[in-house]
Amino acid sequence: MTELKVLIPREKIAQRVAEMGADINRDYAGQSVILLGVLKGAAIFLSDLSRELRIDSTFDFIGVSSYGNRPTPAQELKSGWDSTGEVRLTKDMDQSMIGKNVILVEDILDTGLTLTYLKKLLMARQPKSLRIAALLDKPSRRKQPIQADYVGFSIPDEFVVGYGLDYAEKYRNLPDICIVPREG
Ligand code: PRP
Numbered sequence: 001m002t003e004l005k006v007l008i009p010r011e012k013i014a015q016r017v018a019e020m021g022a023d024i025n026r027d028y029a030g031q032s033v034i035l036l037g038v039l040k041g042a043a044i045f046l047s048d049l050s051r052e053l054r055i056d057s058t059f060d061f062i063g064v065s066s067y068g069n070r071p072t073p074a075q076e077l078k079s080g081w082d083s084t085g086e087v088r089l090t091k092d093m094d095q096s097m098i099g100k101n102v103i104l105v106e107d108i109l110d111t112g113l114t115l116t117y118l119k120k121l122l123m124a125r126q127p128k129s130l131r132i133a134a135l136l137d138k139p140s141r142r143k144q145p146i147q148a149d150y151v152g153f154s155i156p157d158e159f160v161v162g163y164g165l166d167y168a169e170k171y172r173n174l175p176d177i178c179i180v181p182r183e184g
Contacts (some may be wrong), residue, residue, distance in 0.1 A: 004161065004171075004178035008153060013135075013163060013177065016152045017045070020133060021052020022151060024103065032056035033101040035133075038118070039063040040172070041107035044164035045135045045152075050107065063091030064114065077180060079158050083133035087117050097127045103150075107164045109134040112144035117159060119146070135178070136160065157184075 024033070032055065033122065037046035039061050050059050064087040109115060115132060122130055134148035140157050159182060161167045162174030171178070 006176045007179050008177040010175040017048045018052050020150050025054050028055050033057040035103050035105050037105045040089045040166045042105045046105045060093040062093050065090045097125050098127050102127045103130045104132045106134045108136040109148050110138050110141050111148040112142050116144040116146050
């Protein structure tokens with residue numbers, strides 16, 4: 001594989017995550033929130049975002065798996081992949097969300113199929129409020145009209161890795177967000 005190109009360096013990520021945390025602190029002043037990370041990509045973003053919060057907060061995770069035949073990593077890199085959007089919970093959250101403020105935390109909002117499905121599923125559990133924080137947003141790929149309430153960076157349709165995002169499970173640990181070149 002050709003070399004990765006840095007798209008968003010770690011300093012810019014840290015600065016933007018701090019700003020997002022400040023927005024959440026302001027919006028939920030005097031209240032408590034549950035940060036609900038979607039495994040696995042959101043784990044690193046959630047760990048940094050949670051440390052920016054000064055309000056009463058806890059965090060939890062859910063795991064999802066998309067139905068449909070996922071292509072090989074090489075095919076996904078070349079042509080992308082749109083799941084059916086129907087997801088199966090592989091790990092449910094540990095606590096009840098009835099009457100709670102919940103912020104769904106995602107690494108990337110792409111077609112919007114996953115979050116549209118998840119939002120509907122979670123709204124049925126009667127939270128007090130449900131918002132979405134996405135570090136990255138690819139609006140050009142959207143298939144469902146869903147928006148995040150807190151967005152870190154709007155990015156072009158490039159295959160990105162690092163800071164939780166993977167290519168065939170690799171690169172999640174990179175501190176910067178990088179582009180995997182599609183050609184080569
Ligand atoms: C990614 C990402 C979102 C979803 C977004 O997860 O974390 O959950 O895809 O795509 P969508 O808007 O097109 O539905 P992925 O399935 O790659 O799993 P991972 O988080 O374990 O890497």
